Amino acid sequence: MSVQEQPSLTMDLNEAAAESIGLSDARIADIIAALHEGYAQDLSGLIASLSTSETVDLIQKIGTDDRKVLLDEFTDFFDPDVFSELDPDLRRDTLSEMEAHKVARIVSDLDSDDALDLILNLDPIFQKEILRKLSAKDRVTLEEGLTFPEDSAGRLMQREFVAIPKFWTVGKTIDYLRAAAEDLPDDFRDIIIIDPAYHVSGELPLDRLVKSKRSEKIENITLDTTHTVPAAMDQEEVAMIFRREGLSTAPVIDENERLIGVITIDDVIDVIDEEAAEDILKLAGVEGGDLYRAVLSTTTSRFKWLFVNLITAIVASLVIAMFDATIEQLVALAVLMPIVASMGGNAGTQALTVAVRALATKEVSETNMFRIIWKETLVGTLNGVGFAIIMGLIAALWFSSPLLGFVIGAAMILNLICAGLFGAGIPIFLNRIGADPALASTVFLTTVTDVVGFFGFLGLAALFLV
Amino acid sequence: MSVQEQPSLTMDLNEAAAESIGLSDARIADIIAALHEGYAQDLSGLIASLSTSETVDLIQKIGTDDRKVLLDEFTDFFDPDVFSELDPDLRRDTLSEMEAHKVARIVSDLDSDDALDLILNLDPIFQKEILRKLSAKDRVTLEEGLTFPEDSAGRLMQREFVAIPKFWTVGKTIDYLRAAAEDLPDDFRDIIIIDPAYHVSGELPLDRLVKSKRSEKIENITLDTTHTVPAAMDQEEVAMIFRREGLSTAPVIDENERLIGVITIDDVIDVIDEEAAEDILKLAGVEGGDLYRAVLSTTTSRFKWLFVNLITAIVASLVIAMFDATIEQLVALAVLMPIVASMGGNAGTQALTVAVRALATKEVSETNMFRIIWKETLVGTLNGVGFAIIMGLIAALWFSSPLLGFVIGAAMILNLICAGLFGAGIPIFLNRIGADPALASTVFLTTVTDVVGFFGFLGLAALFLV
Structure with missing residues (x-):
């Protein structure tokens, strides 16, 4: 319907x-x-x-x-x-x-x-x-x-396009389009203006053509700020150019700068959708959209990511194991320690997601990267202080131990500072060294917030409580 | 450049x-x-x-x-x-x-x-x-x-459009466009065909206009499967229709089905981008894109989400506290318990992200929802068995206790089954009752995988080990 x-x-x-x-x-x-x-x-x-x-x-x-x-x-x-x-x-x-x-x-x-x-x-x-x-x-x-x-752009483009020389008039162009109607692409919005060597010199949106008199020269109504795209350009960059410049069509050129195809905005919508889906899935450790994949193939692809996480979790356990004597003396530590790690993980994920998204939209560069990391660290610090007070009071009352409240508060501040710093810092760093920030950031971040969370809390407890 | x-x-x-x-x-x-x-x-x-x-x-x-x-x-x-x-x-x-x-x-x-x-x-x-x-x-x-x-579509549309009656010819239309050139929108790709009461009867892409002879009747070259959009329709639905039907322009109509504006594909790209960004940020508990927000305002907006997570973490701690005597007797439990909870959380997030994404693209409905939940539960079960064996062996060797290996393995299977079941089930359920699956799912899921993880592991340990 x-x-x-x-x-x-x-x-x-x-x-x-x-x-x-x-x-x-x-x-x-x-x-x-x-x-x-x-x-x-x-x-x-x-x-x-x-x-x-x-x-x-x-x-x-x-x-x-x-x-x-x-x-x-x-x-x-x-x-x-x-x-x-x-x-x-x-x-x-x-x-x-x-x-x-x-x-x-x-x-x-x-x-x-x-x-x-x-x-x-x-x-x-x-x-x-x-x-x-x-x-x-x-x-x-x-x-x-x-x-x-x-x-690449070459894979994305279609070979069917309409191209004319700039010395034609509006009248000649319309006559040509009418005569060649059968051979033209089903659906086009812009005409590409080329020279005899197939170099692109401009673009003519159809609305400009139909608004102009028959005697008007094509070169007078052509947009000359054409954004040509080399065939080897990555589709993500192509999508970015379309978005930034508000394009509806972009001519694609080969190594010799000759026109070989066009990319239209509907192809780009698919790319934007795909890339957005990829980032959200990668952050969770899912390969592609596996909604329609068979159970076994889905299981094995998910297994890899979970295996990496298992190693992370074991590292965190090794940290806990360092303090087994302390825990034996004060079992309240075992009860409270997941809270510190979990708050760090969640605060870090917030910073990380904002950074991954900003990297995907190219809003991060040398100019502002330290400012972004600094801001996230500040936000982490402030929330750390807030939750230190809340959780400190709860722990002090729950286990009737003001000192325990102080320890969990201090650990909370420490872990949330690290969460902000590494949450924003890890993806930006991975991006600088050419790695995919959406794919690997979460694992590194979890390791940091788990290790700092457990080590901070249990270490301070060992110092002050037992 | x-x-x-x-x-x-x-x-x-x-x-x-x-x-x-x-x-x-x-x-x-x-x-x-x-x-x-x-x-x-x-x-x-x-x-x-x-x-x-x-x-x-x-x-x-x-x-x-x-x-x-x-x-x-x-x-x-x-x-x-x-x-x-x-x-x-x-x-x-x-x-x-x-x-x-x-x-x-x-x-x-x-x-x-x-x-x-x-x-x-x-x-x-x-x-x-x-x-x-x-x-x-x-x-x-x-x-x-x-x-x-x-x-809504009404907020998204522009009021500037070109509309003509269907009984005109191509020649008359082009003459009109030339004469009215100054008053027409800067940039349009389709002409809307209307009757005298401003009801939309079709759409004419400009390429069809320029390919046709002057004597051709407009009604003969008009696309009559126009997808009109009511002004009150949500922008997300509008974007979905553009994507599904490959539209470049959609006429917007008021309560009386009269044409009041048009939405073009470049507006829709912004919406797609926005919605994709929203989902990824919401899953992490971040409001809007807060990259350029001031530190204090960012801190308070993040605080709310972290506070909800603190309650979740405290619930998990209460579960652990139920078993404090057991942990006191066997401190290895404190060392290993975060592994079970963390693996459940990660496996659940995989299932959850796939489901949230599928809901956003409307790929889930009554027909296939139980099939999707069932598949995720199966995937969770299979990975549960795999990690039960791996982690069971590690735990048995680490603490020289085959029984401990058995207990952690059983808890792992139980938690990963729940991770698959609830990871897919929670967002689908929230969507059915009209809640936003991207916003609330993570908190519910973490509660489930933490509680099941700690309760399963410590409960089995209390039964078999101490």
């Missing part, structure tokens, strides 16, 4: 609108029921009536067995775009089980960027088999695309 | 390109030096030569004192767009210190959506003062905008 079919449009429509996004559970249930009863006739009609995004919803949301039946029997009813919008893991699994000539038919129906994306993660042998079944033109385009580095 | 000014464009240009994004630290240092030495003349030229995004970089990255001088003395040299692209916290602080007539001048130079965004978070009294200084037309537009709910 699309939004404009809502029976009435009142201000409290928010929820109904939210419900209307995507295929409803009721309709999915109907389709599954039909699938189980084998009403192939009804189903093909039902499936053909779904929009691309609804079909994607259906495939992604149903169970593995139903999905297999659906894909085996109804692939021919799916729009090729369905496959390019499917979750990457699920797409790879699905295509891998299809015959090469069927995949080739899907590939040849897609724009060059989507086609490349589709075959990218397939098994190299299967990939070659598919390429062999394509037209020579499609094959060459895709093979060229595969030569660009992963996640 | 923009990308196309790179001296050479080779395949290993990635890094240089990355460096070239934004204002370089060296140039910022030059500007700060000039600022300190009071070379106002040089500076005004230097600042006027910066692009909008470079100016934003400059303002955001320099220290508070330098920023104050820069803003006090050079505001008039800034493009109005600089203010609309500034970090929201920083923008509010900056504008609040300016005189109302200056802010009014900036507001009147912006598109209606950016203007609204600018005055939105200002003090209501100051806001009214600014509105009074605007032209009647601008004031009415903004006052109407303020009546829409926060984060």
